[in-house]
Amino acid sequence: MNKRQLQKQKTRQHLLRIAKSEFVKNGFLNTTTSEIADAAGIAHGTLFLHFKNKDALIVEILDRELEEINRSIQQMIAKAVDLEQLLLQYLNLLQEEEELFAVMARELPFYNEELRRKILFRDSIIRSHFHREIELGIKEKRYREVDVTSTVIFLFGTINYYLSLKSIFIKEGSVIKKFKTSIIKTMKSLLLPA
Amino acid sequence: MNKRQLQKQKTRQHLLRIAKSEFVKNGFLNTTTSEIADAAGIAHGTLFLHFKNKDALIVEILDRELEEINRSIQQMIAKAVDLEQLLLQYLNLLQEEEELFAVMARELPFYNEELRRKILFRDSIIRSHFHREIELGIKEKRYREVDVTSTVIFLFGTINYYLSLKSIFIKEGSVIKKFKTSIIKTMKSLLLPA
DNA sequence: CTTTTTGATGAGTATTCAGTCACCGAGTTT
DNA sequence: AAACTCGGTGACTGAATACTCATCAAAAAG
Incomplete structure (x- = not known):
């Protein structure tokens, strides 16, 4: 696995971790994709690169x-x-x-x-x-x-x-x-x- | 009570009845104000004439x-x-x-x-x-x-x-x-x- | 070194809704 | 009957929010 793929994996895991903590905090329904992206420190669009949708x-x-x-x-x-x-x-x-x-x-x-x-x-x-x-x-x-x-x-x-x-x-x-x-x-x- | 006031009362009661049946059908959260107005056969704006907000x-x-x-x-x-x-x-x-x-x-x-x-x-x-x-x-x-x-x-x-x-x-x-x-x-x- | 690939970006799009407002016309008052 | 009142209208606005895409730059490939 090269540098790029490694980084992608890392971003994905990071997103999962942050998303879980946001969901737990405010519920799934009341957490926006922007909030997750912000909390994870990535661009909003990047989230949809890793997951088809919310x-x-x-x-x-x-x-x-x-x-x-x-x-x-x-x-x-x-x-x-x-x-x-x-x-x-x-x-x-x-x-x-x-x-x-x-x-x-x-x-x-x-x-x-x-x-x-x-x-x-x-x-x-x-x-x-x-x-x-x-x-x-x-x-x-x-x-x-x-x-x-x-x-x-x-x-x-x-x-x-x-x-x-x-x-x-x-x-x-x-x-x-x-x-x-x-x-x-x-x-x-x-x-x-x- | 004159004709106008009477009509207003009637519209209000009608709205309450229709709104209840819509809420019961789809829940309060999933019922839009437009749906209620449509079901009641009145204009969307009229609803806000009778009630401050949803x-x-x-x-x-x-x-x-x-x-x-x-x-x-x-x-x-x-x-x-x-x-x-x-x-x-x-x-x-x-x-x-x-x-x-x-x-x-x-x-x-x-x-x-x-x-x-x-x-x-x-x-x-x-x-x-x-x-x-x-x-x-x-x-x-x-x-x-x-x-x-x-x-x-x-x-x-x-x-x-x-x-x-x-x-x-x-x-x-x-x-x-x-x-x-x-x-x-x-x-x-x-x-x-x- | 040049070209190609691709992860990331964020401004932009589309949609859904609650709530507003300029205007209309029937009803009421004078 | 002229002037005024007010219930009703629905196109419009603004906010929220999921999702897209042209573009960039760094990494990989040739």
């Missing part, structure tokens, strides 16, 4: 992020021994990239089909693990006989609600951190016999 | 809607004898104006301070009634000793999650109708002793 940029960023999240989730599942640990580790994962998850939760209904599908697919994977874990618990009589699907949606609905209204729930810091224990507590009280 | 229009529409909803809620509370009935009636209320609630759930994070405050204030009123009802149930030993605040947020978070992703959860018809029974069932299993 959508292609966000898709590439999300693909990378979702892939990394999937890796973390796989590790998590391998390690977690029960639902409480799984939930705690999942919440920790969310907390680490909370700004990004908050943006996705808030903007999901406005994304195009492709993006929505990718995000919801990632969601469905982790959801299915919770589903399985709860079913197992019921079979082993550790949990009460709840409606598993509804229970899982209650959990994810609540987490997404917290995330999408993050800035309203708290001034700064992590919503997940703030509500982690009460989420776990309520899930336990839903599942464990009295 | 925001003033949505604020007036929401004020009317929220006021009516408040009236319904007051009636509901007067009649409801227990949590299950209260919840069922609340879900019925949501179902009646589901498109509007779905738009609000989806777009809330993007509204300005004033609109957000109004919507969240209405939410907090109904939430406080659930809170009180659950506390009472715990005191009277009908319910288990759950964390009341978390339980209420679980309920509202889940409902909002369903609403904001309405179009993803179902093709057409009512999400609330579809999930009503499982929401109630899960709430009961959360609150009632095993």
Whole structure:
């Protein structure tokens, strides 16, 4: 790879990094291509040399992020021994990239089909693990006989609600951190016999 | 009131009605002032004769809607004898104006301070009634000793999650109708002793 | 050393919208 | 009936913003 190609690669990576931080800061919908170019210190037109359009940029960023999240989730599942640990580790994962998850939760209904599908697919994977874990618990009589699907949606609905209204729930810091224990507590009280 | 003033009143009411149906159809953010004017059969400029700007229009529409909803809620509370009935009636209320609630759930994070405050204030009123009802149930030993605040947020978070992703959860018809029974069932299993 | 290639530039284009304003004509007043 | 008022009109403006393209200069190729 010669000097030119090397520089191009570097610019591209730089753009991806800056774009992600801008998206996380203001959301995908409210970040303009000019803002990204300015923040990256390159000309506006250069952005379109590296990415077909704004959508292609966000898709590439999300693909990378979702892939990394999937890796973390796989590790998590391998390690977690029960639902409480799984939930705690999942919440920790969310907390680490909370700004990004908050943006996705808030903007999901406005994304195009492709993006929505990718995000919801990632969601469905982790959801299915919770589903399985709860079913197992019921079979082993550790949990009460709840409606598993509804229970899982209650959990994810609540987490997404917290995330999408993050800035309203708290001034700064992590919503997940703030509500982690009460989420776990309520899930336990839903599942464990009295 | 003379002929002119009468006509003005009529145009204004007509605009409010058409604007609401457009907002419900495509959301507030994705409805243009031209679309509303076209649908109402008036000139684009006329809209700004009746309302200072697009925001003033949505604020007036929401004020009317929220006021009516408040009236319904007051009636509901007067009649409801227990949590299950209260919840069922609340879900019925949501179902009646589901498109509007779905738009609000989806777009809330993007509204300005004033609109957000109004919507969240209405939410907090109904939430406080659930809170009180659950506390009472715990005191009277009908319910288990759950964390009341978390339980209420679980309920509202889940409902909002369903609403904001309405179009993803179902093709057409009512999400609330579809999930009503499982929401109630899960709430009961959360609150009632095993 | 000359020619060709190509990454980068940024002024310019196209589009979408909210909001304005000079003007019209029906209705009201004098 | 003349003068005035005011609701309505729609072409126009200005702002925002995604995307293009003629041009440049440095690097690569011949």
